[in-house]
Amino acid sequence: MSQPEINTLESYNNLALEIISNLIEIKALSPENGGYGEIDKAEYILSLLDFTDEIERFDAEDGRAKKGIRPNIVARIKGERQRTLWIVCHMDVVPEGDLKLWESNPFKAEVVDDRVYGRGAEDNGQAIVSTILAGKFLSEQNPELSFGMIFVSDEETGSRFGIQHLLKEKKFSRDDLFLVPDTGSPDGSLIEIAEKNILWLKLEIFGKQGHASRPDMFYNASRRAMKILLELDEILHSRFSAENSLFDPPHSTFEPTKREKNVDNPNTIPGLDVSYFDCRVLPSYTNDEVIELVRKFLDEKQSEDGFECRMEVIQNESSPPTSEDSEIVLRLKKALRTLRGIEAKPVGIGGNTCASFFRKAGYETAVWSTLDGKAHEPNEYARISNIIEDAKVFAMLALSA
Ligand SMILES: [Zn+2]
Missing domain, CATH: 3.30.70.360 (Alpha-Beta Plaits)
Structure with a gap:
């Protein structure tokens, strides 16, 4: 795959802005945080997935949520191989916190140059948009790996109705690769592969x-x-x-x-x-x-x-670490070398991310994205350029070894 072709993702700039803005404006708060759940956001995301080969739903029942469910969406684009690269995003957001600290309405997208402000812009809206754009691009290519898109509920409040429910209901292959774009660094040079117990x-x-x-x-x-x-x-x-x-x-x-x-x-x-x-x-x-x-x-x-x-x-x-030599890490490093000319570094963290659920279930999982680290803060924002550049990385991971 030559780079000029992957650069066609840059033509999705306006689409990226439109989707991230719509996502910010659909307030998806969990019932614990005083909201009605993720169903409206899930329906919006589903309306964008007309380019996929398969869509499955693994909704969890939750009487407190709108329509009584916490939606979990699994969509796939078939590649040459059955082996699938899964990108895992979450639809729920945290509350806005102290409104006085915000310079704009947290649930109305505010665009300033490259930045789009709003609650959930970075965490985890950016990843949702990058994943959809990469999927749309790959549906017109013939990727080596199948490309899987996972949109879960309930990440911010324990994952019981989200990832934990999904891992009980859906059988993934031991051979599959998982990427969770939920933390990262401003230049994308850090790949999280392990967590302290x-x-x-x-x-x-x-x-x-x-x-x-x-x-x-x-x-x-x-x-x-x-x-x-x-x-x-x-x-x-x-x-x-x-x-x-x-x-x-x-x-x-x-x-x-x-x-x-x-x-x-x-x-x-x-x-x-x-x-x-x-x-x-x-x-x-x-x-x-x-x-x-x-x-x-x-x-x-x-x-x-x-x-x-x-x-x-x-x-x-506790969860077992993902090896530095695992395929997801090696592919990520290679994609970052090719697309950005950087040598990414595997790191461990002291916290606990939703990647631990996949690692515990025996799947190789990396946590990676490019972001300024504004999650849960007032005036949270995402950069459109990061959305596009991360979409290129996601696409390249699936294209070829
Ligand atoms: Zn998050």
């Missing part, structure tokens, strides 16, 4: 409550907890000290975060301290190893003075 622990350290003038008769849970937490902090950092330069920071992090309020008055010795740890663990360790260490440590503390130390796991998420 996330583990949230709630620790309850007990003592004996009583008058502050009689520490000889009571046991201060707050003082006890401070010592225990600091010791645990050190033990976790030294036991799980591996480094991996894919990530920034390159090590696991263990942060004591929330502390629940204890007694109401300054002259009472608290009898219970409740604190939390946010742990982001390199994938070379398992969360179970961390949990076991903490449990053993707390058991020791408990046996020292006979007062209880409890632990509860609040959040426990």
